[in-house]
Amino acid sequence: MSTALDNTFGAAFIGVVVSAILYGITCVQTWFYFSDYEKDGLPMKLLVTAVLLSDTVHQALITHTVYTYLVSNFGNPVELGELVWSLIVEVLFNGFTALMVQSFLAWRIWKLSNGCIWRTGSVMTLVIGEFVCVVIYVSKGINLQTFAELTALKSLSMTVNAVAAAGDVLIAMFLCHLLHGARTGFSRSDSMINRLIVFTINTGLLTSLCAIASLVSIVAAPTTFIYISFYFCLGRLYCNSLLATLNARRALRGEAREDMSLSLQRMPNSPSATAALASGKQIAVNVTVDHERDGSDYQVDYKSSAAEAF
Known part of the structure; x- marks a missing residue:
């Protein structure tokens, strides 16, 4: 009986404790966001508010x-089976949070892709598909009375985690x-892009691993609540990944606005330099060039605005 409780309600209890810790981090990050990014537009502030409310209700x-x-x-062991x-x-509500963040x-x-339909469409297909599975799961599960009946939704639960x-x-x-x-070929700019990558x-890895852990737990130990402990934390990880992304912008912009002057020797009218500086692949980095001819030198001052687009 003790082992059964450890694997079921013990696991659920641990999940709630970890989730509560993550919720505390969410609250701190939300406070930082509204303190540091007062100039953000209303849609972004509404998104953060909606995600926080969904996260709060879930907790x-x-x-x-x-x-x-x-x-x-x-x-009362009889009630434990209900x-x-x-x-x-x-x-x-976990589904709501995932839907908004994704x-x-x-x-x-x-x-970033300048309106690439197939990239955005393929992602949104999975996002909407996940939420549809969540709605179906809840609509079927709300009428169930016991945990024994809940096993009938095992495949649907696995689908939700796999799609997530x-x-x-x-x-x-x-x-x-x-x-x-x-990438532009300039070391300072490329270094910042590497940090963005x-x-x-890292932000996507946590949510992916949590969803995979929940999925593996369902398959390996379907009669326990180990998978529930992971799923309890999933929404909190989505919320924190969103807030971490938004709150990192100031630091990234600060790096982008640092003096990034380069002296390029003997490169006047160089086709390779022109291609590097005026590449059509300015997806996340916009390069502004001011040059002064000084004999054989070009003085190139540029700033990367990857953080702005990111």
Whole structure:
């Protein structure tokens, strides 16, 4: 019985504790965002507010779930086999959070790719597909009474996690490819782009790994709540990845606006220099050139605005 509790409600309890810690980080990041980015447009502020509200409701729901099982029904083993409504409804709010954050990232792909339909469309197909699966899961699960009945939705639960992981990986791949294609050949600019690529991989990696861990847990231990502990944290990771992306802009812009003057020897009217500076691949980096002819030298002052587009 002890082992069963460890793998079920014990795992759920750990999931709620970790989720609460991540929620605290979410609140701090939200405070930083509204303090440091007052000039952001209303749509962006509404997005952050909506994601925070969805995240807050989800945290309240999973707390209600665990409190009901471990406190209200303490010492009542019969009730432990019954489904609490909040355990099903919380899936919907995790879905809301993922929908908003992944849609924002899809919009960023659209912006960086100059409106590439197939890239944005493929991402949005997975994003919408995931949310549709979530809605179906909740609509079916809300009528169930016991955990034994919930096993009938195992395949649907696996689909939600698989599509979520696929969407996160695809988003990271597209963003990294677009940023890589924005290289100019200048070391300072390329160094900043490399940092953007690493940042993109790291923010997408956490949500992908969490979704994959939940998926593997369902397959390996379907009668436990280990997968639930991972899923409890998924929405919080989406929220924090969004806020980390938004809050990193000031630091990235500060780096981009540093003095990045280069002296290019013997390059007047050089086709290769012209191609490097006036490349049509200005997806994430816009290069502005001011040159003064001084015998054999060009003085090239440029600034990268990758952080602006990113």
